[in-house]
Amino acid sequence: MAPLQDMAHAKINLFLHVTGRREDGYHLLDSLAVFAGAGDRVTLSAASGDEDSLTLHGPFSEGLEADDNNLVLRAAKALRHEIGTTGRTLPAAALRLEKHLPVASGIGGGSADAACALRLLARHWQLPDDMAPRAAPTLGADVPVCLVQKATRMEGIGDILTPAPALPEMGILLVNPGVSVSTPSIFRRLAATGGITPRPALSFPETGWPTLASLIAFLDTTENDLQPHAIAQEPVIATVLERLAALPDVRFSRMSGSGATCFALFDSADKAMAAARHLAGQDCAHGWWHWAGPVLP
Numbered sequence: 001m002a003p004l005q006d007m008a009h010a011k012i013n014l015f016l017h018v019t020g021r022r023e024d025g026y027h028l029l030d031s032l033a034v035f036a037g038a039g040d041r042v043t044l045s046a047a048s049g050d051e052d053s054l055t056l057h058g059p060f061s062e063g064l065e066a067d068d069n070n071l072v073l074r075a076a077k078a079l080r081h082e083i084g085t086t087g088r089t090l091p092a093a094a095l096r097l098e099k100h101l102p103v104a105s106g107i108g109g110g111s112a113d114a115a116c117a118l119r120l121l122a123r124h125w126q127l128p129d130d131m132a133p134r135a136a137p138t139l140g141a142d143v144p145v146c147l148v149q150k151a152t153r154m155e156g157i158g159d160i161l162t163p164a165p166a167l168p169e170m171g172i173l174l175v176n177p178g179v180s181v182s183t184p185s186i187f188r189r190l191a192a193t194g195g196i197t198p199r200p201a202l203s204f205p206e207t208g209w210p211t212l213a214s215l216i217a218f219l220d221t222t223e224n225d226l227q228p229h230a231i232a233q234e235p236v237i238a239t240v241l242e243r244l245a246a247l248p249d250v251r252f253s254r255m256s257g258s259g260a261t262c263f264a265l266f267d268s269a270d271k272a273m274a275a276a277r278h279l280a281g282q283d284c285a286h287g288w289w290h291w292a293g294p295v296l297p
């Protein structure tokens, strides 16, 4: 069998409202998630042994372990469990993860890797369509949206998904200042300050956003409720946001997820790439990770 390969794309929360808290401590969200061309690559080859295995490669593989805690191997285990008794007898998979996305950075890299592994394993084992979506939420709140990997409104804790209305063509620049941020610690900070901002229910336009201006007019009515808490923990995020807002041709900027990656929107991928070159020339951006290109359709 030829190896199977798929991309685990970066998820960006264009806005993120925390609307409530469940009894188990998980927060209810309302968020518009889109995916960028940036991503990790996962490859699956048939293996002869009886254990699934993982090897790590790429610029952000250092600091990650290829052990049972890695979300790629956790995905394989969760999928076998979901399948039931026959899950244990399915052929072993040799998985290879090429890590290009910064770890613990608010763009769901680990969740995207898990979702990507689920998609590949479901193809490898020729599983029915509902099997990977059943395993996804057991791996993390962001894994279901990463399985879909298309612009989506996320509600509940990330388990209620609705396809987003049509989005305009745009370019995106992602910038991470090289600090990792733990998602639970940012939700804890939010909870400690009372957390929930009361707001009227938000409605998305049924016909979508025909232009970037119309999308930005909508985003201007929203926030990322986790952003102030992430800045309080890692003040360098505020510096990233200042730099993004000052870039040529920038139309909008904000932090994604629980941070620290921030994004800026542009009329085109070319303009995003030109702004990335401009930023890379600044002293403050030394050691910052960035990626610029298209938002996936």
Ligand SMILES: C[C@@](CO)(OP(=O)(O)O)[C@H](O)COP(=O)(O)OP(=O)(O)OC[C@H]1O[C@@H](n2ccc(N)nc2=O)[C@H](O)[C@@H]1O
Pocket: 013, 016, 025, 026, 027, 028, 029, 031, 105, 106, 107, 108, 109, 111, 139, 140, 141, 142, 143, 156, 157, 158, 183, 184, 187, 256, 257, 258, 259
């Ligand atoms: C904040 C978001 C927004 O898309 O993105 P990231 O910053 O991780 O990219 C996600 O909700 C993150 O999803 P994910 O990273 O999969 O979270 P999980 O592993 O399930 O949960 C980690 C911890 O975050 C908190 N958590 C997570 C999701 C949620 N809806 N409410 C929460 O309170 C809980 O404390 C939980 O124990």
Ligand SMILES: Nc1ncnc2c1ncn2[C@@H]1O[C@H](COP(=O)(O)OP(=O)(O)O)[C@@H](O)[C@H]1O
Pocket: 064, 069, 070, 071, 072, 097, 102, 103, 104, 105, 106, 107, 108, 109, 110, 111, 112, 113, 114, 142, 181, 183, 257, 258, 259
């Ligand atoms: N394949 C993986 N890639 C990234 N992180 C992983 C992976 N497997 C396990 N993890 C763990 O998951 C945590 C969350 O990682 P990640 O998904 O990158 O965060 P975020 O959703 O904030 O971008 C990290 O602290 C990391 O230790």
